[in-house]
Amino acid sequence: MSTTAENKIKNIVTYLTPSMLGNILPIITLPIMTRFLLPEDFGIVALAAGFPTILVSFLSCNVHTGAERYFFEYHRDNKALSRLINTTITFLVLSFGAALPVVFLLKNWFSLLILGSVDYGFALFLSYVSACLGILSTFYMTLYRNMEKAGKFSFYMNMMMIINTGLGLLLVVGFRFGYISLIYAPLGAGLIVFSLLFISFQRDFPFSFDRKMLIDNLKYGIPLLPNLLTSAIYGLFDKYMLRSFVSLSSTGIYSLAQNITTKLFVFMTAVQSTFHPIFMKDIFDRGKAAASSVGRNFTIFTYISLTAVLGMILFGEELIYLLAPSSYSGAINVALILLCGIATQTFGKIIGLPLAYAKKAYLSFPVSILGVILNVLLNILLIPRWGAIGAGLTTTFTIVMMNYISHLIAQKYFRINYEVKILLFLYLNVFLSAFLLVYLRMTDAHFILKYSVKLASLLAFIMTGIHAKIITRNTINIVLGLLRLNNKIPVKNEAVTK
Structure with missing residues (x-):
């Protein structure tokens, strides 16, 4: 057994612990939340949180991402690393703090612009503070990930999610604070962590503070701002359009579908937490x-990530029916469509590495601008006609196109030898399964036909894993061992990866 392979799988399990917890806790609490909160409440929270995300992305100048890139240059020099970390945190705190009084003074104006009423100004202000704390906490936890301190990373992630969930339940059920409970909860969790x-x-x-390091971080981070800003616009413009052309209830349904699919993105990020240092060290x-x-x-990273995505595609319908009232059933088709876009984010997770290696981060700018234009135009065309379904189609198409174009650009500067046939089969399985199930739901097909499609998709996915030598006796043996199960599978002397 390769020690490197065993450590890799051990880290994957460790990093997945907070992701699993982050997925399980909202699922457990969803039946409670959806019975105390209306779809409109989720719509208000989604819009109130969207604007601060854009503002905080701009104010950060993306220096925390720049610091992550330079971490791998300084990680052997503790004094230099100390200067890098503290310089980054100092800039972020000063930048966020300088904007705090301005946001407070203009909160009602922003509320009127985004939500059509001044009643939600304080919620917008609290969301801004929460977003600031979120970036600061995530930066620290990302450092633990890059240091390969999986235990500490997992500990703080778990703490944040437990506090967030517990406080949210207390405020919603115990104090009946309504929608603003979902803003107070992450604020409290972020402050503590x-x-x-x-x-x-x-x-x-x-x-310690280093002016030169700050300049280097800004030079690297500012060209990446379009990526963050466009992502933030994607998260707000569609909801704004739904609120304007359909209703706050439709915004809430779409937001619920996004929240469900985002759990899969969080899972993907947890898997990336193991592979990212490996990719970076290998490349550098x-x-x-x-x-x-x-x-x-x-390929291994993609297969593990798509395992969760496909699982949600195949069984998400049953999950939503089980956990939420019928008034939320409109989220099912939207979630199935959004999951296709989430699936291609495995490429989105790696595209930045070749550009970071070549110091060509600025090349993401034209792709981001193209993505914004495409997203806005498609939302204007599709949302008035198809509502939340139109918003889901727009988001998925935009993500797929941006990841594909960015992939072509990144390959010019650092060519990765992808296992193309395996990847094509995996993605074809995901996309066909999702859109077939949407079609079968819309045509009220017999449940036997739907479950036949699900079974065929699941078997095809497993067979692909075996063919790609991802599912092997050794990998099964390691995982079972880590889960403390009695394992009698004979172990051959083979590596997990070639």
Whole structure:
């Protein structure tokens, strides 16, 4: 058994712990939340949180992403790493703090613009503070990921999600605070976790500031701002259109579908937490010689990520029927469509690495602008006609096109030898399954036909994993061992990856 392979799988399981918890807790609480909150309440929260995301993305200048790139240059020099971490945090805190009074003074104007009423101004202000704390906490936890300290990463992620869920339930059910409970909860969780992380990092990395490092981070991060801003626009413009042309209830249905599918993106990010340091070290240490090993690891990363995506596609309908009242059933088809876009984000997770290696991050700018234009035009065309379904189609098509174009650009600067046939089969399975199930639902097809499609899709996915040598006796043996199960599968002396 390869020690590297065993450590890789062990880290995957460790990083997936908070992701699993993050998926399970909202599922457990969904039946409660949907019986105390209306679809309109979810729509209000979605719109109130959308604007601060755009503002915080702009104010950050993306220096935290720049710091992540330079981490791998300084990680062997503790003093340089201390300067990098503290310089980044100092800039973020000062930038967010400077905008705080402005946001407070203009909160009612923003509320009127986005939600059509001044009644939600305070909710917008709280969402801004919550978004700031979220970026600061995520930066610290990303550092733990890059240090390969999976235990600490998992601990703080779990803490944030448990506090968020517990506080949300208390405020919704116990105090009947309504929609604003879903804004207070992440704010409280973010404040507690950021405070603990700040104390921990200050102990290990005493304060120091480096002007040159800040300039380097800004030079790297600012060209990436269009990516963050366009992502934020995607998260707000469609909801704004739904509120304007359909209703707040439709916005809430769409938001619920997005929240469900975002859990899969969080799962994907957790898997990436294991593979990202491997990709980065491979690329920076071996250069173009790493093309094949990166391609192989990408196939494994994609397969693990799509396992959860396909599972939600096949059984998400039953889950939503089980956990939410019938007034939320409109979220099913929207979620199935959105999951196709989420599936291609495996490419979105790796595209930035070749550009970071080549210091060509600015090339993401034209792709982002194209994505914004495409997203806005399609939303204007489709939402008035098809409502939340139109918004889902727009989001998925935009994500797929942007990831494809970005992939073509990234390949010019660092060519990854992808295992094309395996990847094509995996994605074909995901897309066919999702759109077939949407069609069968819309035509009220017999349940036997629907479950036949689901079974065929599941079997095809498993067979692809076996053919790609991802599902092997060794990988099963390691996973069962990590789960503390008695394993009698004989172990051959084979590596998990080539």
